[in-house]
Amino acid sequence: MIPLLVLILAAAGLVWFAWRRSIRVPCTLDLEATHDHFHAHASLDGVHVREGDAVLVHDAPDRIPFGEKRTVATHATVRQASWPRRLMTRVVGTSHITDLYDVGFEG
Numbered sequence: 001m002i003p004l005l006v007l008i009l010a011a012a013g014l015v016w017f018a019w020r021r022s023i024r025v026p027c028t029l030d031l032e033a034t035h036d037h038f039h040a041h042a043s044l045d046g047v048h049v050r051e052g053d054a055v056l057v058h059d060a061p062d063r064i065p066f067g068e069k070r071t072v073a074t075h076a077t078v079r080q081a082s083w084p085r086r087l088m089t090r091v092v093g094t095s096h097i098t099d100l101y102d103v104g105f106e107g
Contacts (some may be wrong), residue, residue, distance in 0.1 A: 013084075020054075020079040023047055027076040029055055032069045044076055050091035052081030 002044045030041040042057055049055060064070050081089065 007094070016082055016084060018085075019082050020085075023077060023078045023080065025076055026091050029057065029060055029070075029072040029074060031061065031064050031072065033064050033066050034069065042076065044078065047078050049078060049084060050081070051093065052086040054079040054081075 025047050026045040028043045030043070030046070032039055034056055040060075042055070042056070055078050057074060059074045061070070061072060063104070
């Protein structure tokens with residue numbers, strides 16, 4: 001009886017961890033490929049993206065000519081993480097923050 005209960009609780013925990021809610025939102029892309037700047041920024045309307053969330057931007061141009069700035073109105077799908085996945089992402093992310101400090105200078 002106890003192993004069955006443990007198995008059911010483990011399956012429920014796995015489903016809770018893996019569950020994600022998907023939201024489709026309008027998105028504005030700010031693209032620039034100039035001598036001064038090279039970037040692509042996505043501004044999502046109506047949703048706050050937090051740790052563990054995944055964003056997929058639809059119908060984005062794959063390239064723009066050098067020297068050009070472009071703003072594109074499109075849409076994106078945001079897959080929001082569950083509470084356990086958000087917590088795990090926060091713990092793992094803060095434990096690996098020191099990997100960013102590995103900077104060396106040679107002179």
